Amino acid sequence: MKRALITGVAGQDGSYLSELLLSQGYEVWGIVRRSSVPEHQSSRIGSLGEQLHLEYGDLLDSSSLERCMRLAAPDEIYNLASQSHVRISFDIPQFTVQANAMGLLNLLEVYRKVAPEARFYQASSSEMFGNSVDPDGFQRETTPMNPVSPYGCSKLFGYSMVRNYRNSFKLFAVNGILFNHESPRRGSNFVTNKVVKTAVQIKHKLAKRLVLGNLDSFRDWGHSKDYVRGMHMIINHDQPGDYVIATGHTHSIRELCEYVFTRLGMDYREYVVQDAKFMRPEELTYLRGDSSVFRKTFGWEPEYTFEALLDEMIEHWEAVVEGRDEARLAGLRSALPM
Numbered sequence: 001m002k003r004a005l006i007t008g009v010a011g012q013d014g015s016y017l018s019e020l021l022l023s024q025g026y027e028v029w030g031i032v033r034r035s036s037v038p039e040h041q042s043s044r045i046g047s048l049g050e051q052l053h054l055e056y057g058d059l060l061d062s063s064s065l066e067r068c069m070r071l072a073a074p075d076e077i078y079n080l081a082s083q084s085h086v087r088i089s090f091d092i093p094q095f096t097v098q099a100n101a102m103g104l105l106n107l108l109e110v111y112r113k114v115a116p117e118a119r120f121y122q123a124s125s126s127e128m129f130g131n132s133v134d135p136d137g138f139q140r141e142t143t144p145m146n147p148v149s150p151y152g153c154s155k156l157f158g159y160s161m162v163r164n165y166r167n168s169f170k171l172f173a174v175n176g177i178l179f180n181h182e183s184p185r186r187g188s189n190f191v192t193n194k195v196v197k198t199a200v201q202i203k204h205k206l207a208k209r210l211v212l213g214n215l216d217s218f219r220d221w222g223h224s225k226d227y228v229r230g231m232h233m234i235i236n237h238d239q240p241g242d243y244v245i246a247t248g249h250t251h252s253i254r255e256l257c258e259y260v261f262t263r264l265g266m267d268y269r270e271y272v273v274q275d276a277k278f279m280r281p282e283e284l285t286y287l288r289g290d291s292s293v294f295r296k297t298f299g300w301e302p303e304y305t306f307e308a309l310l311d312e313m314i315e316h317w318e319a320v321v322e323g324r325d326e327a328r329l330a331g332l333r334s335a336l337p338m
């Protein structure tokens, strides 16, 4: 039986990855940060119950990482924990860099000392490219990286350290350079879930308008479930390497709004307003990933289209609002869009 250790296990990707690994017979260990909300009952992983081995720990507390590493004795380590919100990284740059850069380095050091035979996956990000685009309009593994946010800078440090440890210490440490990936489990202050959730609220007269920032940036959005399959493929390859995972399609925030509101029988132009507080001091305006190296190497194809992804998210929020999910309805009534 293989053993996996996941940081960020209670997040969107951590929950889907746990389900995938459990379905393949893995023993799955997860690290959760102590907070006043009972993490073990998180709606994302709560249903996995006793199947998951959860331990308290924090990327900024090396001793806790060492304890978890010894307990889990993993074959595979997935570092999915981070301060992952790009705009918020401008408000809390030092915490973002501590968690995403120093936290990753703390984990790498514990890995090198305690479990060097294991394999290590780092959640790297398309935000590392900043506004670099190849002449054909895509970003790929060879595209220069020029991050434009504290989050992107912290992720570029992590990406570089993983490559450095791989080469210096002959460790099986790899990066997945993942473009945006979403699902009903996405935090509702990321744009896809914010748009879908608020549009459903508007349809049911629980909200009056949707306040957004920049409507003219473009993103390459896939489904988290497809992308965690990719993480598992990369870490199980015969050679360590770094791969872009993306759909290859791009849409603006405006197109996202148009699709979601139209599906709900509304015109987004009547409800969407812009507010500077959701703008970023510097914006990454265009992402479109070329994952052909990854696809050729592993035979991966995404199962979800942009439309199928959004349809699933709409169905999720409709179920919540229509009372088919009573527990979440109470929270939704009082929820303000973030």
Ligand SMILES: Nc1nc2c(ncn2[C@@H]2O[C@H](COP(=O)(O)OP(=O)(O)O[C@H]3O[C@H](CO)[C@@H](O)[C@H](O)[C@@H]3O)[C@@H](O)[C@H]2O)c(=O)[nH]1
Binding pocket: 084, 085, 086, 087, 124, 125, 126, 127, 178, 179, 180, 181, 189, 190, 191, 192, 194, 211, 212, 213, 214, 215, 217, 218, 219, 253, 278, 279, 280, 283, 284, 287, 338
């Ligand atoms: N969050 C948010 N974004 C908005 C809003 N209005 C417009 N946007 C625009 O919507 C785009 C996507 O924003 P997010 O959904 O917050 O995602 P992101 O900044 O692209 O970052 C996500 O993807 C990265 C991969 O490229 C991840 O690494 C990162 O952790 C995060 O998941 C950005 O151009 C942002 O300016 C708003 O009200 N909220």
